[in-house]
Amino acid sequence: MCLSFALQGPHFLEFLSWTVTSDCEMILKCKVTNVSKETRVKWFKDGVELLHAVYEPTGVSTFTVPQVTRKELGVYRAVVSDSRGEDQSVLELIDDEFERLLQQLNKQCALSAGPVGIQCTAQGFKLYCSLKYYLSCMNTSWHFKDKRIDLQERTKPGSSMQKVWIEILGPTEADKGKYTLEMFDGQETHKRSLDLSGQAFADALLEHQRLKQVEFAEKNRARVTKGLPDVVAIMENKSLCLTCFAEGDPAPEMFWLKNDREVTSTGQYNIKNENKSSTLTINHVTMEDSGNYSIFVRNKHGSQTVLVTVSVYKRGEKPRADAVQM
Template structure:
């Protein structure tokens, strides 16, 4: 290798372990190239080794840069490095660090202090390590650490003690917590704003306190500008939430939530804010919640979700308006059809509206009386008519949530509590459902499809009626109607399964059919392979395609996709080694793509190819086997002193050899009996 570079350092890559290399250098100027230097000593690349740690153990390392402008964040962990070739103990070691980039390797750091390498046998635990800080404020901070690698002869570890020292020169350490704590995280309070501190941690076991950790880096107690804390509240739906807003954020920044610094939690993430929502908060959700930025742990905050918060916010979130029927009555020239009594807090800013199944009634003093003090709402009708029948709904909004109550104005007839609606089950069944109420023993419920009565299941006790279609076809499209009636009157519910509604049904049905698909399987035949996937049933609305090695399989001479009612298949005729690979079935329901695949290679392909070849041989042998195509007649008239000619036809590859028998005994050719065989 002969390369010209402009630096006295040059990195070498892609060298092989176990091989030795020699290097030499030549200088280049405008007048020419010098003679080569003497070759270097052979350099052999072996397993990476680090001395000064525990022998036959693997370690990972993290580094960070330190300068006048501050300290960088820690790098990612290095790959595991095996430590070996240590002496039996009592030896001192020093460490140096080199920085490297694409240009080359820099100068080494100053050697570390001498490190005595000896095995720990003490009863007390070793030192905690990897101290980190979170939520640094002007009077407090949170410190985290890793448990010691050595628990001591009288382990396990029972607790930790956190110690504090002011400044970077002081050798005086003061315990922060009075009693050892079990967690590996602790919030230090009562700090002096602007003062710098160092911290260290000691572990305890039954034997007592172990050696302290190395002192942490110098940290200043101050709140950074634009620092945000976690906020708690109730959203518009009445759910309790925790929210955190970050001011310094990049494209790669993500919010990392956790509970008690252990359990990771997913939250809703916006542009610069993350929200953790409790849809049904209980006592199990109580605890310490923390959040930090993935690329900058200095931006962090925590909040202790206590029982008092749960009780207060649950009550606040449930302050939806409560409606209660107050009853109807005659007033003046008309009738009070329905009334509602409202109970709400004094701070409630409410508005109400009534609506029927056909139209909406706007609050107007002339038609509706609404007394906010008593919560009584009245609707006055001058004259009642058939058009006034229907459902009347009182709705109330208090700024956070809504509540409503529905009063039905009918002539005591049966009516639909739930109108016709449809759903698709996991078993790909199409179900149309409705529910009637105010029924009697004489009430009947009839279903009609495009004007023709159709059977359905009706439970008079519950009022629920259903019609189940095991397999959807085009005839399900159309107009559905259910009629509930008795001597008091009738009510009608309709459902249009046409156009967009029918397409919506097919899309959801296609999705369930695709989800019901099993794995791709292979079946060997005398002509090749048949790859197939079984499902509940197949509908043409679902778009399907087969792929081989990411290429779509079309209608080719050697490949033929197809389908049946409960299977999707592709046939590969006369397979060869070129047909080895991954086969994928794609099913698209007009919104999502669902896939099933089979890797046909290795031993699986060899077994399938061998089975195909055997089936092919059996088929060919059966086709070419000798057989009589036209036999002897059942009855033959024989005349005395006359010749008799018996003829039969046979086929086979190769031409079959013919034998004649009489009374199950062979007849030899010769004399009066002659055998003749013609192709």
């Protein structure tokens, strides 16, 4: 609903109105005439001034909302004034008028939708459609072979600000076929489809299986769960114990190295491997025991190496400032 109160001096040639652009923006617009250099146009929403409205020398004034939400519901008012007087125009963007705006937004958002794409995951297929932005009030539904897909264990629909999707979990040959996204804007239904059959389905299923294997390997690969400090310092003639914990399935092999050469249980070195842990003990350390040590863990799914620098110092000397003193 628009109201105008014509006064002497500047006044409205075009009253407040709204439009929805192809970019799904809402633009409020008006045009004033009989203006001078001192003429000013101010905008208000529910009595609060809107500071980002634009006033052009042609007399056109606009206010743009990039993404409309329910917060835009309200009463808008534009006031043009100078020393000769003022005029105002009011737009009540509420009730039926706001619903008409949402319908137009829904339509433009649906028209902005790109083709249906597919993203393979370790869990299955994710069919998606990108839009300028998605309105929660838009009525969307997914269909398989022209039959609506209802919420079930193996399907999981979802949406974000710029995307609508459905996940097909644990796909099988029975999931081969045409998928369609339907978007109802309140008056019309807009459709986007993907034919997931033939080689397209075979390639997608193969990629899903590959990602599933990668996820399984990553979950079960050997990894250090409780590592070592970067640097340890110990006084000469003391004994040093370094313990590291690891996990994986199958249980990982664990090796200690010094300067990239394997350390074995001989002489002053003693290695004790227990369930998920390995301890390296160096008895009566000497200055020659300083160096770069590492724990290397591995199983058939992968491996990891964690490094530690051992710094031996003499009695009366200060240990390295960055070291954990043992």
